[in-house]
Amino acid sequence: xxxxxxxxxxxxxxxxxLAKFLGICPFLGVSKKVETAxxxxxxxxxxxxxxxxxxxxVQVAILDNFGLQYLQTIAFILIIASLVQFVEMFLKKSxxxxxxxxxxxLPLITTNxxxxxxxxxxxxxxxxxxxxxVNSLGAAIGFTLAIVLFAGIRERLELADVPESLKGFPIALxxxxxxxxxxxxxSSLSI
Amino acid sequence: xxxxxxxxxxxxxxxxxxxxxLAVASKVFHVEVDxxxxxxxxxxxxxxxGACGYxxxxxxxxxxxxxxxxxxxxxxxxxxxxxxxxxIMGLESGEDSEGKKVARVLCSGCDSISKKKxxxxxxxxxxxxxxxxxxxxxxxxxxxxxxxxxxxxxFDAIRIEDGIxxxxxxxxxxxGLCLEACPKDxxxxxxxxxxxxxxxxxxxxxxxxxxxxxVGCIACGICEKNCPFDAIHxxxxxxxxxxxxxxxxxxxxxxxxxxxxxGELEKRKKAYIIEDKCIGCTICAKNCPVDCIDGEVKxxxxxxxxxxxxxxxxxxxxxxxxxxxx
Numbered sequence: 001x002x003x004x005x006x007x008x009x010x011x012x013x014x015x016x017x018l019a020k021f022l023g024i025c026p027f028l029g030v031s032k033k034v035e036t037a038x039x040x041x042x043x044x045x046x047x048x049x050x051x052x053x054x055x056x057x058v059q060v061a062i063l064d065n066f067g068l069q070y071l072q073t074i075a076f077i078l079i080i081a082s083l084v085q086f087v088e089m090f091l092k093k094s095x096x097x098x099x100x101x102x103x104x105x106l107p108l109i110t111t112n113x114x115x116x117x118x119x120x121x122x123x124x125x126x127x128x129x130x131x132x133x134v135n136s137l138g139a140a141i142g143f144t145l146a147i148v149l150f151a152g153i154r155e156r157l158e159l160a161d162v163p164e165s166l167k168g169f170p171i172a173l174x175x176x177x178x179x180x181x182x183x184x185x186x187s188s189l190s191i
Numbered sequence: 192x193x194x195x196x197x198x199x200x201x202x203x204x205x206x207x208x209x210x211x212x213l214a215v216a217s218k219v220f221h222v223e224v225d226x227x228x229x230x231x232x233x234x235x236x237x238x239x240x241g242a243c244g245y246x247x248x249x250x251x252x253x254x255x256x257x258x259x260x261x262x263x264x265x266x267x268x269x270x271x272x273x274x275x276x277x278x279i280m281g282l283e284s285g286e287d288s289e290g291k292k293v294a295r296v297l298c299s300g301c302d303s304i305s306k307k308k309x310x311x312x313x314x315x316x317x318x319x320x321x322x323x324x325x326x327x328x329x330x331x332x333x334x335x336x337x338x339x340x341x342x343x344x345x346f347d348a349i350r351i352e353d354g355i356x357x358x359x360x361x362x363x364x365x366x367g368l369c370l371e372a373c374p375k376d377x378x379x380x381x382x383x384x385x386x387x388x389x390x391x392x393x394x395x396x397x398x399x400x401x402x403x404x405x406v407g408c409i410a411c412g413i414c415e416k417n418c419p420f421d422a423i424h425x426x427x428x429x430x431x432x433x434x435x436x437x438x439x440x441x442x443x444x445x446x447x448x449x450x451x452x453x454g455e456l457e458k459r460k461k462a463y464i465i466e467d468k469c470i471g472c473t474i475c476a477k478n479c480p481v482d483c484i485d486g487e488v489k490x491x492x493x494x495x496x497x498x499x500x501x502x503x504x505x506x507x508x509x510x511x512x513x514x515x516x517x
Contacts, residue, residue, distance in 0.1 A: 036246060058205070066197045075205060082209035086216050093220035104239050104247030 003134045006127075008189070010138025016114050017146040018176075018183040023114030027147055028172060030105070037151035041144025043105040045137070048115055050087065051080045052136035055119035056129055076119045084110045114143060150179060227256040227279060234275040236268050255280065263364065266345065293363040294370060295381040298334040299390040299453070300404045302354030305333060321374040329403040332392040334377045340369035386439050387432060387454040394428045401449070408451040414443035419480030419502065440480075440502035460501035460516045462494045468513035475505035475514060 016022045023044070030040045055076050063069055088106050091099040099106075109115060118139050122132045153175055162171050231252040239247040243264055245254060254260040255276060262280055263273035311320055311327035317339035325331045336354040348362030349369060358369070360383055370378045381388055391408040393400050400407040410428035422436035423443050430443075430452070444454035462484075464475075469491045476484040476492060483499050486492030494505075506514045 039246070062201055062205070066201060067194070068198055068201055071198055071202060075202060078202070078205055078209065082213060085213055089213075089216045089220040092222050096222075104249055108239070 003131065006131055006134050007138040010135050011142040011145065012183070012186040013189055014139075015142040015146055015183050015186075016118070016139050017143055018180040019187070020117070022117040023112055023143055026105075026108065026112060027143075027150065027176070028169070030108075031147050031151040031154055031172075034148060034151045034155060037147045038144070040105045040108075041140075041147050043109055044112070044114070044143050045140035047080075047084055047087065047106070047109045047112075048118055048140040048143075049133065049136045051083055051115050052119050052122050052132050053129070054079050054083055056122055056127075056132045059123050072120065072123065073116070076116055080115055080119070081110050114139075146179070146183075150176065153179075225256050228252050230279045231255050231276055234268075234272060234279060235265055236272065238267065240267060266366075291383040292365050292380040293360040293383050294358050294365065294367070294378050295360075295388060295390075296334050296340075296356045296358055296378050297388070297390050297392050298330075298332070298355055298377050299406050299451070300328070300330055300333045300355065301352070302336070304405045305330060305354075306403055318374045326375070330393055330400075330407065332375065332377065332394070333404065335375060339372050339374065340378060343368040343372040382434050385432075385434055385437070386458070387437060387441055387444055387452060389423075389430045389432055389451060390453050391451045392429065396428045406449055406451050408447075409449055411448060413446050413448060414452065417442050417446045419500075438502040438504065440500040442500055460503070461496050461499045462501065462503070462505050463515050463517060464492050464494055465513045465515060466491050468511050470511055470513070472510065474508050474510060478504050478508045480504060 010016075014020060017024065017027045026040055026044070031037050058075060058079055059072065063072060063075065068075075084106065088099070091106075118136055122135060125131075125135075127135060154172060157171060157175065166174070228249075229252075232248055235248040235252060237248050243251045243260075243266060245251040248265075251260065251265065255262060255264065262277035263270075265272050265276070268276075306329040307327050308324060308329050309327055311323070313319055313323070315337045317326070317335045317337045320326045320335050320337055326333075326335045328335055334355040336351055336356060338349075338351050338356065340356050340358075341349040341351060345366065345368070346362050346364050348359045348364070349356050350359070351357070356369075356378075358378070365380070370376075370380075377392055389408055391404075391406070393404065393407045395410075397409045397411070400409045408428075408430050410425050410430070412425045412430075414423045414430050415425050419440065419442065420436050420438055422433045422438070423430055424433070425431075432443075439454070441454040441456060441459050444450075444452045444456065462475075471486060471489040471491060473486055473488055473492070476482075476486050480502060481498055481500055483495040483497075484492050484505060485495065501516065503516050506516050
C-alpha cells in the first residue's frame with residue numbers, strides 16, 4: 001500500500017466525517033460560515049497530525065514494550081489533551097498571528113473524537129510512522145474538505161426558502177446525510 | 192501484580208511528564224495579558240456560541256477590554272453578565288440611563304383613530320403589506336401594526352396595541368433590529384428619559400394630514416412659537432424636538448392642536464421652594480419663562496403652582512439649591 005493510496009483513501013473513501021461519522025460535533029457546530037469552517041479545518045489538521053505522531057511514538061515506545069495495549073484509550077486522551085495545551089501556549093508566545101487565526105478552535109479540538117479516533121485507527125491498521133503521518137494529514141484534509149463544503153452549502157441555505165419546520169438544524173442534518181451519500185460513491189474507487 | 196505496577200507507573204509517569212512539561216511551558220511561554228480580559232472572560236457565559244459576532248467569548252472579552260464593544264454586548268448573558276462586565280470595566284452599570292437611547296415608534300395613529308385606504312387581507316407582515324400601495328394605512332408614514340418589528344425583537348420589548356407597535360423603554364436594549372426591520376422607517380432613537388416626543392412622521396401640511404389622521408402633525412408651528420427654550424422646530428412640515436435643548440416642560444404637548452406630541456400632563460413636575468434655604472435673590476423669578484414665581488428681594492419667593500410648567504430652569508439657576516422639582 002503506497003502513500004498515495006493511503007492519502008486518497010483517507011481524504012475521500014474513508015472521509016472521517018462523511019464515511020466514519022467521527023467529529024460530527026464541530027462539523028455541525030462551526031459550519032455556518034466558510035471562513036470559520038476553514039479556521040476549524042486548519043486547526044484540526046494541525047492538531048491531528050501532531051497528535052497522531054505523538055500517540056504513535058508512545059504506543060510503540062511504551063505501551064507495546066510493556067504489554068499495556070489496554071491502556072491505549074486513556075493514554076491517548078492524556079497525550080492529546082496535554083499536546084493541545086502545549087501547542088496553544090507555544091503558539092501564543094511564538095506566533096500570535098497564527099494563535100489569533102486558530103482562536104477558540106484550538107482548545108475546542110482537545111475533546112474532538114476524530115483526533116482520538118484517528119490515533120487509534122493508525123495503530124489498528126499497523127501503520128509505520130511515515131504512513132501514520134500521511135494518513136493523519138489525509139484524514140485532516142478530508143475533514144477540512146467536508147466542513148468547508150458543508151459550510152458553503154449552509155451559507156446558501158440561509159437564503160433558500162426552507163419550510164418552517166425544517167429551518168436550522170433539521171435541514172443541516174438532511175444536507176449532511178445527502179453529502180454522505182454522495183461521498184459513498186468514492187468507496188468504489190480502486191487505487 | 193507486576194502488570195498493575197507497570198500500568199500505574201506508565202500512566203503516572205506519562206501524566207507527570209506532561210504535567211511538568213506544561214508547567215514549564217506555562218512559565219517559558221508566558222504572555223502578559225491584560226488582567227481585565229481574564230476577568231471579563233470569567234464573567235461571560237463561556238459557551239463560545241458566537242452570538243455576539245466574535246468567534247468565542249475570548250475574542251469578545253478582548254474587544255470589550257479594548258473598549259471596542261459595549262459592556263452589554265453579550266446577547267446571551269443578559270443583564271447579569273452586563274452588570275458583572277461593566278463592574279470590571281469600572282462603569283456604574285451596563286445601562287447608564289444618562290445618554291441611553293431607546294427605540295420608539297413615531298406614530299400614534301392607532302386603529303381606532305386612523306383611517307384605512309383599503310381592507311388588507313394578506314400575510315400579517317408589514318413588509319408584505321407595505322408592498323401593496325405602501326400599506327393599508329391611509330397615512331403612508333404611519334405604523335402598519337402587523338408586527339414585523341415584534342418578530343425580530345429578541346427582548347420581548349415590543350407589543351402591538353390597537354394596531355400600532357409600542358416599544359417598552361424598560362425592556363429595549365437599543366439593539367436596533369426593529370429599526371432595520373421596519374419597512375416604513377417609523378421607528379427612531381429617542382433618549383430614554385424623554386417624555387415629550389413628536390409621535391408623527393408625516394411630512395404633509397395641514398389639511399392633507401388632518402384628513403387622514405386625527406393625531407398627525409399638521410406643521411402649524413404653534414409648538415415652535417410657544418416653546419420657551421427654542422427646542423422645537425418645524426422642518427419639512429414636521430415638528431422636530433432638539434432633545435438636547437428640551438427640558439420636558441410639556442408646553443408644546445399642551446398647545447398642540449392635534450395632540451401629536453406625547454407627554455402626560457399629570458406627571459409634569461412642579462417647582463417647590465424650600466423656605467428655609469431661600470435667600471430672596473429673585474434669580475428664579477427673573478429666569479422663569481412663564482413668570483410664575485412671585486417674590487420681592489430678601490423675602491421668601493412663592494411659586495404659583497397653577498402656572499408652573501416644570502421646566503426646571505429655576506431649579507438650575509438657584510444659587511443656593513432652594514428649589515426642588517417633584
